[in-house]
Amino acid sequence: MSDPAAQPRRERATIEDVARSAGVSVATVSRALRNLPNVADSTRARVEAAALELDYRADPAASRLATGRSRSVAVVVQLLNGWYSSHVVAGVEAVCAEAGYDTIVVGVGPGSRDRDVFSAADAIHRRVDAIIFVDVRVSSEELAALAEQSLALVSVGHELPQIPSVGIDDIEVGRIAARHLIELGHRRIGLINGPDELPFVVPHQRQHGFEAAMRDAGLVPDPTLYTPGNFTVQDGADAVIELMAHDDPPTAIFALADEMAFGVILGAEQAGVTIPDDVSLIGVDDHDFAPVVGLTTVHQDVAEHGARAARLVVGQLGHGDEPVDLDPAPIRLVERRTTAPPRRA
Amino acid sequence: MSDPAAQPRRERATIEDVARSAGVSVATVSRALRNLPNVADSTRARVEAAALELDYRADPAASRLATGRSRSVAVVVQLLNGWYSSHVVAGVEAVCAEAGYDTIVVGVGPGSRDRDVFSAADAIHRRVDAIIFVDVRVSSEELAALAEQSLALVSVGHELPQIPSVGIDDIEVGRIAARHLIELGHRRIGLINGPDELPFVVPHQRQHGFEAAMRDAGLVPDPTLYTPGNFTVQDGADAVIELMAHDDPPTAIFALADEMAFGVILGAEQAGVTIPDDVSLIGVDDHDFAPVVGLTTVHQDVAEHGARAARLVVGQLGHGDEPVDLDPAPIRLVERRTTAPPRRA
């Protein structure tokens, strides 16, 4: 037999279908479904029922076009697969999803075929309501241009001019690490720093805190025990070899990030120096593997950074529920097995 | 003086502005800028110049509405900050950005307040042209429903019914690991497996390959040396303690993932067993930290998985440039310091 009533594969319902089915106009549907005022309760109920029945959901593209808001936020990141970044992204995604925002990731910098922030911003054009920069440097001009497009902007990891930022007190980080080492009795402390050409602020601040704590203890930091690094494992491995070859080597090393500290562990093993017997080691981050290798470190909750950043922009965009804590995020010393009193006096 | 000619903050140019400025219709602008045929070269040049001059870029929302294609892809992930996932995401993002697609990340599962794939799919509604599932289980029905919306679908990490997948040959992985251990002379080999309730296919296949290699060598796998795990560091730590407490403990351990292998290293240290003297250890992944701890492992290039998946969907959506390799991605043994011949006969 023929099949005149063949269901031609259910098309997506439009707002018009809902209106028809509920016996109201599309305007009323739109208002009812978005919980706008001035809709009779009975009407709203009827509309909601119809929408449910038809499995209706507003087409985001249409809403975006009509309202000019995209309900999505971009996370601009250097290394998408870096430990820090990926945790931030996870934090962002969680709260964005909760608030009904899409999370768009965009990579910049050397990891991403050298796409720069500028062209990234270009790609972001009209796509998002907010941008969360994680650990990326953006010039004032770029920020201004972006702000002009009425985008909510936040920085994670370090401060950026004129926009709110979430992160930790990196000076305090340096201070905590140094103090721990000093209290153990160390006097000569090596520092695995950030890159020494570029003026990155995070390493700079940690170094600053480190030196402040040294001076507070009546010690003088020895810059010949500083070695630059790029936050990679390899840097740490190289650094420990260099440091331990010093005429008067350090009895402890402060690596500005756990990843470099891991490198130290690796390099130390190869160089025949034992930790913490020959040299103590402390990092920063409390990376997932810090417990695995017993690394003493300064803990920070990175996913929480991302979550805060997201709450910040979502709130700024008028969908905030919870108030956002703007203080520096908490940090704390986690003592494990890579730090001990110096063996040599 | 008054300022009648005040620039009222440059609004975004629309296609109409470009049309006016180039002296053509909006249709022509649209065609010219998208490199469609049937546009005179001279016209195209003029339009392009005008667009450049006005810093025009099409509003994505409007395009999406008009074309029904969003030029973005969703990456559905369990643990956004997991090593595997974040590398896949990075790979995806790189090629998507290149092809002009946005990458939207969406977390599912326990990490994301238990959002399930279903509600995630709901969130994805009409938002993307394609979905890349990484290491997430999706039922045939869900896939069918998604396919119905004419979405390009790909799975990364393991096979999913009816859709293409990219990943490695996990049976071969198990085989390679086992063979390496066997060639070193090991006969009793422990296995840190996947969770034993859920029928995850990846661990199952690796186990399968492992057992096949054992049998090929005339050995019989001993299930009392199998212990379940959840791919976490802690699982590995627990496992090694359990395994080494066995009446007749293994001389080697095969951890189905490096993260668990790291746990083994951690647990071994605490339990007073040395690697590889007391027990050899091999993992899978070649995690960034495998070199740090000298872990012997089976290497895979995870970012490449993501890249392939992205190329696959982008190609399927008609923007593919490069052909996509559908064979299993390459893997190889990386020998480091955690494997050695057994000390005990």
Next chain:
DNA sequence: AGCGGCCCTGTAACCGCTTACATGGTGCCG
């Protein structure tokens, strides 16, 4: 009863782009 005001609802104009279709111009062929 008349009137103002407040709610609730509907009409229709947009948002900015894509594309089917119509139109006019050109070149080529018979």
Next chain:
DNA sequence: CGGCACCATGTAAGCGGTTACAGGGCCGCT
């Protein structure tokens, strides 16, 4: 030289929502 193709371009109708504005009903007040 007429006619036909074909190419370049324009016109206008969507795409599926949002929202300014208008209108109608009802209540309370004078």
